[in-house]
Amino acid sequence: xxxxxxxxxxxxxxxxxxxxxxxxxxxxxxxxxxxxxxxxxxxxxxxxxxxxxxxxxxxxxxxxxxxxxxxxxxxxxxxxxxxxxxxxxxxxxxxxxxxxxxxxxxxxxxxxxxxxxxxxxxxxxxxxxxxxxxxxxxxxxxxxxxxxxxxxxxxxxxxxxxxxxxxxxxxxxxxxxxxxxxxxxxxxxxxxxxxxxxxxxxxxxxxxxxxxxxxxxxxxxxxxxxxxxxxxxxxxxxxxxxxxxxxxxxxxxxxxxxxxxxxxxxxxxxxxxxxxxxxxxxxxxxxxxxxxxxxxxxxxxxxxxxxxxxxxxxxxxxxxxxxxxxxxxxxxxxxxxxxxxxxxxxxxxxxxxxxxxxxxxxxxxxxxxxxxxxxxxxxxxxxxxxxxxxxxxxxxxxxxxxxxxxxxxxxxxxxxxxxxxxxxxxxxxxxxxxxxxxxxxxxxxxxxxxxxxxxxxxxxxxxxxxxxxxxxxxxxxxxxxxxxxxxxxxxxxxxxxxxxxxxxxxxxxxxxxxxxxxxxxxxxxxxxxxxxxxxxxxxxxxxxxxxxxxxxxxxxxxxxxxxxxxxxxxxxxxxxxxxxxxxxxxxxxxxxxxxxxxxxxxxxxxxxxxxxxxxxxxxxxxxxxxxxxxxxxxxxxxxxxxxxxxxxxxxxxxxxxxxxx
Numbered sequence: 001x002x003x004x005x006x007x008x009x010x011x012x013x014x015x016x017x018x019x020x021x022x023x024x025x026x027x028x029x030x031x032x033x034x035x036x037x038x039x040x041x042x043x044x045x046x047x048x049x050x051x052x053x054x055x056x057x058x059x060x061x062x063x064x065x066x067x068x069x070x071x072x073x074x075x076x077x078x079x080x081x082x083x084x085x086x087x088x089x090x091x092x093x094x095x096x097x098x099x100x101x102x103x104x105x106x107x108x109x110x111x112x113x114x115x116x117x118x119x120x121x122x123x124x125x126x127x128x129x130x131x132x133x134x135x136x137x138x139x140x141x142x143x144x145x146x147x148x149x150x151x152x153x154x155x156x157x158x159x160x161x162x163x164x165x166x167x168x169x170x171x172x173x174x175x176x177x178x179x180x181x182x183x184x185x186x187x188x189x190x191x192x193x194x195x196x197x198x199x200x201x202x203x204x205x206x207x208x209x210x211x212x213x214x215x216x217x218x219x220x221x222x223x224x225x226x227x228x229x230x231x232x233x234x235x236x237x238x239x240x241x242x243x244x245x246x247x248x249x250x251x252x253x254x255x256x257x258x259x260x261x262x263x264x265x266x267x268x269x270x271x272x273x274x275x276x277x278x279x280x281x282x283x284x285x286x287x288x289x290x291x292x293x294x295x296x297x298x299x300x301x302x303x304x305x306x307x308x309x310x311x312x313x314x315x316x317x318x319x320x321x322x323x324x325x326x327x328x329x330x331x332x333x334x335x336x337x338x339x340x341x342x343x344x345x346x347x348x349x350x351x352x353x354x355x356x357x358x359x360x361x362x363x364x365x366x367x368x369x370x371x372x373x374x375x376x377x378x379x380x381x382x383x384x385x386x387x388x389x390x391x392x393x394x395x396x397x398x399x400x401x402x403x404x405x406x407x408x409x410x411x412x413x414x415x416x417x418x419x420x421x422x423x424x425x426x427x428x429x430x431x432x433x434x435x436x437x438x439x440x441x442x443x444x445x446x447x448x449x450x451x452x453x454x455x456x457x458x459x460x461x462x463x464x465x466x467x468x469x470x471x472x473x474x475x476x477x478x479x480x481x482x483x484x485x486x487x488x489x490x491x492x493x494x495x496x497x498x499x500x501x502x503x504x505x506x507x508x509x510x511x512x513x514x515x516x517x518x519x520x521x522x523x524x525x526x527x528x529x530x531x532x533x534x535x536x537x538x539x540x541x542x543x544x545x546x547x548x549x550x551x552x553x554x555x556x557x558x559x560x561x562x563x564x565x566x567x568x569x570x571x572x573x574x575x576x577x578x579x580x581x582x583x584x585x586x587x588x589x590x591x592x593x594x595x596x597x598x599x600x601x602x603x604x605x606x607x608x609x610x611x612x613x614x615x616x617x618x619x620x621x622x623x624x625x626x627x628x629x630x631x632x633x634x635x636x637x638x639x640x641x642x643x644x645x646x647x648x649x650x651x652x653x654x655x656x657x658x659x660x661x
Contacts, residue, residue: 001184001482007191008154010034010450011174013161013218014198016046017137018420018439020144021097022196023153025447034153037190039160039179039545041145043214045200045421046137046439051247051294054136055121055129055433056101056108058094062115065127073633075125075431080575080610081231082427084633085407090425090434090441097440098130104143108132121432122293129433134377137436159188161218162548163481164195164225164416165474171195171225171415172470175478179545185485189478191471194415196446197222198439201399201421202556204549207502208510210240210247210395219422220555222403223618227411230424230615231401232563236295237511237577239312240395241325244381248325248392249294251374254352255366256284256340257325258332259308260389261315264322271334272315272323273308280332281344287331288349296394296511297429298574310579313394313511324389327364394511398435400426400576401563404615408449409442417446428576428610455652485547490535494546497536498553501528505557514581515568522561529554530621555618562623563616572609 010031012023015038023036042048060067072091077084098116102108108130110116121129132139148155158179165173174195178186197218203209204216223229240247261272277283289305300306315321330340342350342359353359358366364385367375378385402424409417419442421435504524508517528535532551539547564578574580609627616625637643647653 001486002178002181002186003189003478003482004178004187005189005191008033008035009193010196011190011192011194012036012196012198013174014038014044014200014420015041015141015145015155015157016044016198016200016420016439017140017144017436018046018443019196019198020141020148021440021443022198022417022419022446023148024144024151025444026196026450027148027151027153029447029451031447031450035190036148036153036155037159037161037174037176038155038157040214041155041157043212044141045203045211045215046141048138048212048214049210049245050134050136050138051249054134054436055131056098056136056436057121057124057128057431057433058098058116058118058130058437059091060118060126060128061095061098062111062117063127065118067126067128070633071126072128075123076434077630077633079123079426079430080428081234081613081630083407083425083613083631085631086405086425088633088636089407089445090438093441093444094437097437097444101140101143101440104147106132106136106139106143122295123429124431128431131433134373140436156188160545160548162221162552163478164221164413165189165477166225166413166416167470167474169226169412169414171413172474173478175481177544177548182541185482185541185544187478187482189475194417194450196417196419196443197403197422198418198420198443199422201402202553202560203396204498204553205502205505205557205560206396206510207499208393208395208506210238210245210397212245216549216553217422217556218552219402220552220559222411222416222418222422223555223559225413225416226617226619227413227416227418228404228615228617229401229559229563230404230613231427232399232424232560232616233567233572233578233614234400234426234428234576235396235578236398236400237309237394238294238296238397239290239309239392240397241378241383242391242393242395244378244383245395246377246381247294247397248390250291251367251371252291252325253294254288254291254349255327255358255363255370256287256331257327257363258329258334259287259312260324260326260334261321262324264320266322269334271331273311273331274333276307276311279344281341284331284340285346285349288345288352292432294432295397296577298576298579301579309394309511312392316393317507317510317512322391323393324391326389327367327385328362328387330362396506396510400424400428400430404613405442407445408452409446410449417442417449419443419446452650455650484533484551485539485544487533488536488538488547489533490537492535492537494536494539494543494550497528498546498550501525501550501554501557505561509561509564511577512579512581513564513568515565518561518565518568522558522565525554525557525561529558559616559618559623563614563625566616566625567609567614570609575610 073088076087118127163175199218202217202219203211296309403418420439
């Protein structure tokens, strides 16, 4: 075993859009002793995921639509369990961050006159959303990576962070597994002043997931270090193809494909949705609406499009069947109907398809007419929608919760910042596309927070680094993590335990949750964490990355399951993308759509906790929960002279300095 040590002042963990933006902003603020640490520069959600129209949410920048920072902040704050200071930051900095991306070359479309127009997305009362196409976040990541490399910012690739080292509530270092070394276990201990965590959501927790396989997350090590979790109950779930993993949103739904159910062997074919809708136009209208109402939403179950998600879930999880989209035939008794009743659809669907000139043919013909690149995407991934069906399931897509942070995106651990999906800034519901904006804003705020701390000179961290006792204490913690793999003497393969744990999470902590099932899952997961060394096989050098990832994933599952169970015990209502069943965990039968409504209405009568935040923390192996009111949107004094004076004091810029600049 080899262990190297080095000192780097600022460490950014993660190489997605939020991570690269963090590094770029630190450099621009004069923090040149920094590095980006990444286990794989080409992995992660930002680079490897997308959808029919991947959305970036920002302030309105075109036309006559009235908008303001306050209006946008209020819309973000309205999502429930959202801290107002973060909502105001995300609104105030959205234009600045958006324009920074356009200046780096991200091709967001604009009019001939230079206006960046927008469109309406879910939970949006304006037209703030924009898109550079299905690979928007990839284009952002590539542009930011190019800028980082042009400034010769150090990037440590193939370096997997496996532990955060803290002392008396402050970050001091990170322990990394060097994945480049193949002969013997090799580790690097980086002593640092600040860490910006940009590792994305803990996607590896779920088996049914639309996240790219390369995205697993590292939230467990933050919990282990004492970081507080916030709104961990809140996820987004929606329909996605299983191979490749991809959201079937937008035109994939608006072209009205047929939903086919089969047994596990692919036999016993039937259009199961026809059993739950009295009239075909009602079914088609709900399928159409799923195009832009993609996430499952308990407010859209009864008489809304989320009934489709619930029926797919019932078919796959409860009944154990498989569900496919078939673009070769129109819905209606396996394609027997020649012409769809376009005129009988709800006006929103009828008018859209008519304006698009798509009231004809089969779903694949309509898809080719409306969005042919959507077909090419699957062809590029060896799926020909002209010849075969597309298997789907209701999958985890985004974590609206995560680590609790202040308005500078700093966690409760001094010097540890959380940006991107790992940060819990979203609440229960959010306008589509806010995640990309939140990651960019968080990066700006974290880098600025680090700079302002130095200006204020409120902390002297150098003395800690000269203290040999502190370093020795933290080295012991690092070696304890290293010995975790050395002491593994079980007989369960890493892949087997990962599969079992992820399937367990999808079954009990997805869009349908029952108290009894979560209690059992939490007990099993806690036991897996406690006896991890006794259960898993001794890993080879090549298996070490998965070994540490599995441990991190199980820690995350334990904390998340506790939070969900705690919410249910407190009488929490179904909300967002999670439907909480009765205390016995029984879901009513599905002879028609009515049982969804009965179940949903019964839960609406319970307390929804929309104006408070649930926080959890891991202490001595036990999870502890608490609740606090949401932080309100700040009441800002906008008198210019007052803010000008406060700005000079905060930043350390004198009037003379400003004039000279």
